[in-house]
Amino acid sequence: MAESTQNLLKQALTYESLEMDSPMSMLMIDSVLALICKQLSCDIVFAIKSSHSNNTFSPSLDIVDTSTYKVASHSTKHFSQQNLLTQAIEQNKDLIDLVLNLSKPLHIDQQHSSATTEQEQFICQFFAQSIDKNLAISHLEITPAASVGNVSVVLIAMSLQQTTVTIDSQPQSCESFWQSVLDEHCFHLAAAFELKRLSVLLVNKEKQYQELFSHLPMACALIDVKNLVVLQNQVSQNMLKFEVGQSLFDCLRDDDHALLQDTLHIVRQGVLRQAWCEVPLKLGISTHWYKMSFCHALNSQQQLLLMVEDVTERYRLADELTFHSNHDALTGLPNRVQFEGMLDELLASDEAIPACVAFLDLDQFQVVNDLSGHQAGDELLQQVSKRLKQLVRKGDVVARLGGDEFGILMYHSDEVSSQQVAKRICQQLCEHEFTWKKVKHNVSMSIGIATFDPKAKDIYEVMSQADAACRLAKQEGRNRWHYFSSDDPQVHILYTQMVASVDITGALALNQFELFYQLIEPLNHNEVGLHMEILLRMVLEDGSFVSPAIFLPAAERYNLASRVDRWVIDNLLKWGSENLNIWRELSMVSVNLSAMSLADQKFMSWLEMRLMVEPELVDKLCFEITETAAVSQLEQATALIDLLRPLGCKLALDDFGSGFSSFAYLKTLDVDFVKIDGQFVVNVCTDRRDKAIVSAICQLGKDMDFEVIGEFVETAEIGVKLKTLGVDYAQGYAINKPCPLSTLKSGIRSPWLAVRGLDNMIYDI
Incomplete structure (x- = not known):
């Protein structure tokens, strides 16, 4: 028996028998039933197996019946009777349910029966009526169901005799022997089927997870303890171009290695269950930004699961937003925020860089808007912006401060050089012709200039000085420049008013x-x-x-x-x-x-x-x-x-x-x-x-x-x-x-x- 049990378990766990209905599996069941017939010297043995569905996504078993039934049989003689009984059992679900729910062994022979309940009597009557009229049941033994995991097995052993033959009653010891043999085989069969079910489940789940992993819409990969790629899905192969065995760090810039290393360390040391970092990867001639998320793969190799999301578009939009927050939408020039930021940096710098700040106001701009409309005004501002960038020195910054006001930050400049720039702008813009729908408009600018004082308390001091000089230039007749001097009483009055504002x-x-x-x-x-x-x-x-x-x-x-x-x-x-x-x-x-x-x-x-x-x-x-x-x-x-x-x-x-x-x-x-x-x-x-x-x-x-x-x-x-x-x-x-x-x-x-x-x-x- 031990040898047969060992062989049974071996066969249950072999790869070839993992499919429940494979020929190897059916052969194993037939061999066991043949062994039972031999040990009990009986004519027919039936095995009824019930197992619940392997579908882990099925509803609760208490709500939906997901069980399946199999009936196998073996006979040493009366082969036609075996086939008839097997079909009858398979087609009678009520009988199968009753047999699988027996709480004790059921014994039948010509002398007596252990059937006491109505359900047990129904079972005895079924078998008595299902056999050929020329045959009689000399001995029938049904085991209670042996349940292991999701599998339940019932064994039915039967001896038949011709009705013309006088049947002697079986001794009481025969009944006990049959029960003992059937119980042992019933349990081993149930255990073998459950092992086989679990093996099939594991193999199927492994295939299922690999299939899911392969078809996930997000790039995923497994990373070993040496940070090498050991497995990746289709999206990862197409998007990241990683090679199995390649290090994650190969595609990163040297400056980003520390960030990735810290992220991996946080997960491996258990500081966080999941951690992520966003790094740029150079793929061919282009650079993409990716969000790399890591968590434990929960396997014995201590691998990490890597999930990768392409966030390049978000970075592009962020760059675009940053550009728009620092640049004027109409002209593309730096706006007041960026211009003041540059002045702040200059004021905070340890280097005493000589610089000048100019404020420029477009003369009679409102006339253009009133006569030709705001569309004409926008076009004029764009043309003036282009001309200003051409007329300043290399390295000077031209900004649009708002409306028709512009600013120029002139690095490494003094009173002489800044006034040369202002003179060039006034002369060139005065010659600029602006025509809108056959209407010509004169173009000129009033410019105020102030020296950037590195000891100023804030940038608004020098901005107010340049603005006051610009207003004075406009009051003096426009199309001219004025350099701020604290000794000039007119500028001083305007400057005092601006500070007061x-x-x-x-x-x-x-x-x-x-x-x-x-x-x-x-x-x-x-x-x-x-x-x-x-x-x-x-x-x-x-x-x-x-x-x-x-x-x-x-x-x-x-x-x-x-x-x-x-x-x-x-x-x-x-x-x-x-x-x-x-x-x-x-x-x-x-x-x-x-x-x-x-x-x-x-x-x-x-x-x-x-x-x-x-x-x-x-x-x-x-x-x-x-x-x-x-x-x-x-x-x-x-x-x-x-x-x-x-x-x-x-x-x-x-x-x-x-x-x-x-x-x-x-x-x-x-x-x-x-x-x-x-x-x-x-x-x-x-x-x-x-x-x-x-x-x-x-x-x-x-x-x-x-x-x-x-x-x-x-x-x-x-x-x-x-x-x-x-x-x-x-x-x-x-x-x-x-x-x-x-x-x-x-x-x-x-x-x-x-x-x-x-x-x-x-x-x-």
Whole structure:
């Protein structure tokens, strides 16, 4: 038996018998059944094998029956009966299910049967009815199923005799012997079939995985401990051109070896289960970027699985994005970001490289856009960009800073060489003909140049100097250049304003402004509440204040005025809401609006919405605009009046008389107050002409129903004189100097001049 069992297991594991239905497999089963017939001296032996499907992707066995059945038989005689019984068993699934689920051996002979249950009786009846009428079952033994893994086996042994022959009962020992032999063979068969099933499964899975590995859409390879390629799939062969036995490092640049080595080390040492790196590989004449991911292959050779993804397109797009982020899309020149980056590098360099920076502004560019359209303007910018690159020295950098503004960084340059470049540009561009749809346009540039100071606190210092010089060149008539010199008073003024504009932007961002107030004193009538004008101061880091005479011109020149006006109005209304008791005591609060704010529709829309949400505050507000702004933007000034009147706000004309050419616009503007320009007030006590002008304005106010305010009241005598001339209000240092709004504790007025006149004058600064 041992020899037969060993042979059985050997045959079960041989390559030739790995296929379950192979001739070798069938021969093995027949040999075992023949051995059983010989040992038991029986006529027929049946083997019923049940095994579950090898498909690992099948659903749960509890839900779907994936079992398959095989019935094999061997007979020493009664061959026709063997075939009939085998077919009958194969066709009766209910019988097979009952046999495979027997919990104990089933014995049948002519003397007795061990069938006790209805299912066992059905089995006995099936075999009794299935044999030939001339034959009778002298002995039948059925084993319980022997199950090993996914395989179950049942053995059925049978002896038949002619019905005319008297059958002696088999001794009890024969039944035990049959059971013992059948049980042992049944278990060995089940074990052999399970081993064979597992062997087939392993071989099939190996083939399956190799097939999957070969057809994966991603390049994959196995890498041994020496970093050599030992296996790769089809995609890897086509894409990477690796050779089996080739080192991964062969296609890498020397500089990338350390990165790949570190990635491999991280996985092999178990720091991470998976790690990746992105490296360029040179394949032929081109270089591609690949993402190499490594993980353990989970085999005894300690190999790594390499998965490779081509990321060349991402790197190309990243390079393209980097280019676009540093270059102007229209002209292809470096943009402001890259230009400033170059200046930063120059400033941070330890080498004191002499350099100059030029700012260039295309003259009358807006005319081209207005007459010929933006498409013509774009074409002009492209042509100018090409010409500028041709006209600068080798190594100089030309950049488009925005709109029609360009910049040039001239390395190893001084005042003489930089002005030579500027002269060449002005001469050549002036001769450049630009024609668009038969319309000719003149081309010229204004250029400002500044020496790059390596000791400057930042790059914006030299950029502001070049920009100021450029603006001066434009003011002097265009198509010329100007070199920045701190000794030039005109350039110094422009430069101071530009620096102030930078400070304004920072102050707005950091809330570094403070509101002040100055009283406007009634002269000819008594008021309970204060009438005052809101003023603005910029706060420096040391706590000192910057006069608006310095930063407001810069705000208007660099389009920041409306942002400043918004800050003033917003913070004034916040103060009013937080100090509502004081606000209610006030008589009038005047706020200045710049001409730029009048022309800014976005600002005007914001102003309307901001005032509408403060119904308790707006009726005390009076907005001041200069006479120059009102005359130059009469339509916008009228729109402001239309906006303010329904809300209960007042309107005042500031600096009245500075333009003093015509009063025609006063018929259109329905103003509440007119503030006489201070130049007519400071000498009103001694200059009869100033006195006459003030008197005329007062008479005009009476006739046109507006009140008059005199500015620059620096002495009490001026105040008294204005009162006698009919001026309604006075404002100046003689009354009070501007004070922080945060210090105002009451809105109740204390009279400045006594009603009885100069004898009882109260003077309080």
